[in-house]
Amino acid sequence: MEFEPVIGLEVHAQLKTDTKIFCNCSTSFGAPPNTHTCPVCLGMPGMLPVLNKKVVEYTIKMALATNCKIEHKSRFARKNYFYPDLPKGYQISQYEFPIAQFGYIDIEVGDYSKRVGITRIHMEEDAGKLSHDPGRPISLVDFNRTGVPLMEIVSEPDIRSPEEAGNYLRQMRSIVRYLGICDGNMEEGSFRCDANVSIRAIGTEQFGTRAELKNLNSFKHVEKALHYEINRQKEIVFHGGKVVQETRLWDPVANSSKSMRGKEEAHDYRYFPDPDLLPLIIDENWIDAVRKTLPELPAEKKKRFITEYGLPSYDADVLTASLATANYFEDCLKIFPGSKTVSNWIMGSLMGLLNAEGKTIEQSPISSQNLAQLLRLIKEGVISGKIAKVIFEDMAKTERAPDKIVKEKGLVQVTDVSAIEKIILKVLADNAKEVDDYRNGKTKLLGFFVGQVMKNTKGKANPKIVNDVLKEKLGK
Amino acid sequence: MRITKEEIVHVANLARLDLDEESIGKFAGQIDNILEYVDMLNRVDTEGVAPTSHAIFLTNAFREDKVKEHLDRNKALANAPEKEDGNFVVPKIIC
Numbered sequence: 001m002e003f004e005p006v007i008g009l010e011v012h013a014q015l016k017t018d019t020k021i022f023c024n025c026s027t028s029f030g031a032p033p034n035t036h037t038c039p040v041c042l043g044m045p046g047m048l049p050v051l052n053k054k055v056v057e058y059t060i061k062m063a064l065a066t067n068c069k070i071e072h073k074s075r076f077a078r079k080n081y082f083y084p085d086l087p088k089g090y091q092i093s094q095y096e097f098p099i100a101q102f103g104y105i106d107i108e109v110g111d112y113s114k115r116v117g118i119t120r121i122h123m124e125e126d127a128g129k130l131s132h133d134p135g136r137p138i139s140l141v142d143f144n145r146t147g148v149p150l151m152e153i154v155s156e157p158d159i160r161s162p163e164e165a166g167n168y169l170r171q172m173r174s175i176v177r178y179l180g181i182c183d184g185n186m187e188e189g190s191f192r193c194d195a196n197v198s199i200r201a202i203g204t205e206q207f208g209t210r211a212e213l214k215n216l217n218s219f220k221h222v223e224k225a226l227h228y229e230i231n232r233q234k235e236i237v238f239h240g241g242k243v244v245q246e247t248r249l250w251d252p253v254a255n256s257s258k259s260m261r262g263k264e265e266a267h268d269y270r271y272f273p274d275p276d277l278l279p280l281i282i283d284e285n286w287i288d289a290v291r292k293t294l295p296e297l298p299a300e301k302k303k304r305f306i307t308e309y310g311l312p313s314y315d316a317d318v319l320t321a322s323l324a325t326a327n328y329f330e331d332c333l334k335i336f337p338g339s340k341t342v343s344n345w346i347m348g349s350l351m352g353l354l355n356a357e358g359k360t361i362e363q364s365p366i367s368s369q370n371l372a373q374l375l376r377l378i379k380e381g382v383i384s385g386k387i388a389k390v391i392f393e394d395m396a397k398t399e400r401a402p403d404k405i406v407k408e409k410g411l412v413q414v415t416d417v418s419a420i421e422k423i424i425l426k427v428l429a430d431n432a433k434e435v436d437d438y439r440n441g442k443t444k445l446l447g448f449f450v451g452q453v454m455k456n457t458k459g460k461a462n463p464k465i466v467n468d469v470l471k472e473k474l475g476k
Numbered sequence: 477m478r479i480t481k482e483e484i485v486h487v488a489n490l491a492r493l494d495l496d497e498e499s500i501g502k503f504a505g506q507i508d509n510i511l512e513y514v515d516m517l518n519r520v521d522t523e524g525v526a527p528t529s530h531a532i533f534l535t536n537a538f539r540e541d542k543v544k545e546h547l548d549r550n551k552a553l554a555n556a557p558e559k560e561d562g563n564f565v566v567p568k569i570i571c
Contacts, residue, residue: 017541018541018542018543019539019541019542019543019544022539023539024539024542024543024544025543025544025546026543026546032549032562033561033562033563034549034552034553034562034563034564035546035549035562036546037546037547037549037552038546038547039547042547042552050537050538050539051537051538051539052538052539052541053538053539053540053541054540054541056538075529080490081490082490082491082492083569084564084566084569130569131563132568133568136568137567137568138558138560138565138566138567138568139565139566139567139568139569140560140561140563140564140565140566141563141564141565141566142562142563143552143564268486268490270490273529273530275529275530277537278530278532278534278535278536278537279529279530279535279536280535280536281535281536
């Protein structure tokens with residue numbers, strides 16, 4: 001029997017607001033423990049949470065970007081459980097009436113594209129941070145993160161492979177980054193993912209028993225953990241066993257997952273409407289106002305890059321993966337309108353440089369203006385492609401404009417035919433044997449002569465002129 | 477009895493409370509009284525009244541996204557039975 005995996009993903013995205021979801025405490029990361037707290041987020045008796053309007057706006061943005069229906073009326077609920085990172089003994093979340101439902105995004109995987117449904121999007125508060133003492137039977141609790149706004153995006157169980165899951169997440173992250181509502185950093189925990197996984201015989205409708213995977217904190221881990229889980233379940237079924245419903249924690253060091261059943265004994269959250277928070281009403285005017293602030297989203301931008309600039313799908317994908325890269329590309333085009341050339345240089349030399357230096361494109365030592373000017377210098381024949389590489393490296397180190405480097409280092413291409421002719425005649429005179437060989441049919445030696453001429457001109461001779469003149473002189 | 481002994485044990489477990497036999501009986505009686513009291517609401521005629529989660533007719537109370545002063549850390553930790561390096565100290569709980 002052939003099995004297929006059925007995967008649904010829950011994404012928790014930390015919203016980039018200045019303050020927490022229900023109080024005016026700062027959300028900034030890295031402050032000393034318990035310095036960003038107040039009676040509200042500490043869960044003191046009598047405190048009254050008040051919703052941060054920006055959290056709602058950001059969530060509406062996400063709902064629109066993922067084609068969701070935004071609910072006219074939604075409300076908050078208490079999810080009750082006891083854990084030391086949760087000072088109130090409940091987490092404020094949304095339950096029966098989330099802010100948005102019934103959306104979808106389209107993802108591309110290899111040569112096919114597919115639509116993944118969004119079940120719901122809701123708002124909730126984050127919990128505090130626990131650090132476990134390795135030597136003593138204690139844990140330390142820091143409530144700075146308590147109350148930081150989270151947006152949870154739950155997908156339909158439409159995903160059928162780890163690769164699809166990976167691309168769904170990449171697309172989601174790209175959307176939240178384009179919207180500017182979350183920095184999408186999986187390693188630092190501002191963009192987290194849990195996965196629900198089951199398997200079923202291909203052709204059957206009914207879902208198998210699912211396991212929930214937690215601690216998937218990088219794209220690499222997500223795909224690895226899913227592969228592992230799918231195989232684990234197949235093994236169980238092949239050997240006549242039954243998959244049990246449980247939560248499993250991924251261990252990226254051991255490359256395996258372990259059951260968390262112990263903690264799961266009583267999954268009874270006893271949700272009820274939070275009486276401290278008023279119902280949330282969102283009217284069409286508000287939605288329209290937010291819609292007007294939406295940027296061009298990654299999928300639309302990719303399409304436009306293909307049609308407007310004639311780029312291959314692959315190039316458009318790479319260039320639109322982040323808004324900064326897309327902007328860099330279009331800024332280059334304003335100065336140098338050769339879209340494929342610009343794309344090649346960004347995807348090749350520039351990304352190579354940035355990767356090597358561990359920098360983002362925003363931190364690029366070479367500005368879009370300088371890169372475009374470099375390409376213009378090549379196009380206008382001022383410098384050769386070979387010299388351009390040298391200038392590129394100089395720009396990367398010094399952040400200077402290319403024309404300054406060209407002038408200072410005297411790298412202007414030699415296009416003066418008589419000057420080139422002089423050098424060629426010298427090279428031919430110095431290599432009489434090779435000239436004879438060439439004339440006796442060893443025409444492959446042309447490359448050797450070109451190399452010698454380039455050496456003599458430090459790479460500055462215009463290659464086309466060199467070729468033409470060499471052929472002419474050697475032909476005699 | 478509206479509430480069973482099993483339910484008391486379950487709820488106590490969720491609340492991380494360790495109850496002895498005697499307390500279970502005592503709380504079962506007390507909680508039963510409370511439930512019976514609240515049950516009066518079930519006798520109210522609610523024909524034609526839409527369900528609601530709030531008794532007042534206000535909606536949309538918002539806050540602007542502006543950072544205000546934080547609580548002094550010493551005050552935040554004032555009631556903690558144990559503290560260390562600005563953290564609350566709790567017994568180790570690892571899942």
